Amino acid sequence: MSNLLALLERLGKQEVEFVLVGGFAAVVHGSTMVTRDVDVCCRFTEENLRKLHAAVADLHPVHRMRPDLPFTLAPEAVAGLKNLYLLTDLGVLDCLGEVKGVGDFGEVSKHSIAGQFPFGKCLVIDLPTLILAKEAMRREKDLQAVRQLRAIQEHRQANPPRKN
Amino acid sequence: MPHPPSTGPAQTRTVTSAWREAEAAGVDMSLLEHSLRLTMWERLVEHQAALDLVEALQSGKIEPPCRTY
Numbered sequence: 033m034s035n036l037l038a039l040l041e042r043l044g045k046q047e048v049e050f051v052l053v054g055g056f057a058a059v060v061h062g063s064t065m066v067t068r069d070v071d072v073c074c075r076f077t078e079e080n081l082r083k084l085h086a087a088v089a090d091l092h093p094v095h096r097m098r099p100d101l102p103f104t105l106a107p108e109a110v111a112g113l114k115n116l117y118l119l120t121d122l123g124v125l126d127c128l129g130e131v132k133g134v135g136d137f138g139e140v141s142k143h144s145i146a147g148q149f150p151f152g153k154c155l156v157i158d159l160p161t162l163i164l165a166k167e168a169m170r171r172e173k174d175l176q177a178v179r180q181l182r183a184i185q186e187h188r189q190a191n192p193p194r195k196n
Numbered sequence: 197m198p199h200p201p202s203t204g205p206a207q208t209r210t211v212t213s214a215w216r217e218a219e220a221a222g223v224d225m226s227l228l229e230h231s232l233r234l235t236m237w238e239r240l241v242e243h244q245a246a247l248d249l250v251e252a253l254q255s256g257k258i259e260p261p262c263r264t265y
Contacts, residue, residue: 033248033252034251035244037240037241040240056240059239059243062228062231062234064224066243066250067243067247068247147236147237148237149236149237149240156236179217179218179221180228182214182218183212183217183223183225183228184228184232186214186215187215187232190212
């Protein structure tokens, strides 16, 4: 059984440098669509990959497209990586070097908000940028998500958060 | 006769074009309204519960309720 919450929590606790994107980010913003994976945009630096590996090492991580290949930090396995599609005991974790329609980690992080969760802060792609990214994908499921996200966006514009 | 469009989230009663479009596309707006009242973390917790249910149904661990007429 997937436990995407626990997967996200592990990334947070290991201080992986990432921005939550994709369907799980849409849920954070209020979407009611069910997603089966955690998508993050992250830096593919040696240090960040080490933290990412530490976060999932005991979850039998394998490359989703090649389940015969375990996720290791061997230089030949990670050299030149732009994306990492992992299958773990807690579910699917897709790590993207860039988000279509937005850009790389630096660009995505500029368009993010800080979500406050029990395990700490977590960057989440902001709503307008998530809509752009979903539109850029042009898949039917993304366009369905866009319909909800636009409704949420208009609701937010009509109901800005109250300041205490 | 089609149902009239919902009036959007309870606190606003503002019907926006995007809200209408989502409703016309079949989105359950009452569920969306509920979600918008939650905190970010509460949304993730509810999503996890929904995902657990989907996976349990698909694995045959639980059966969907029978319809009675």
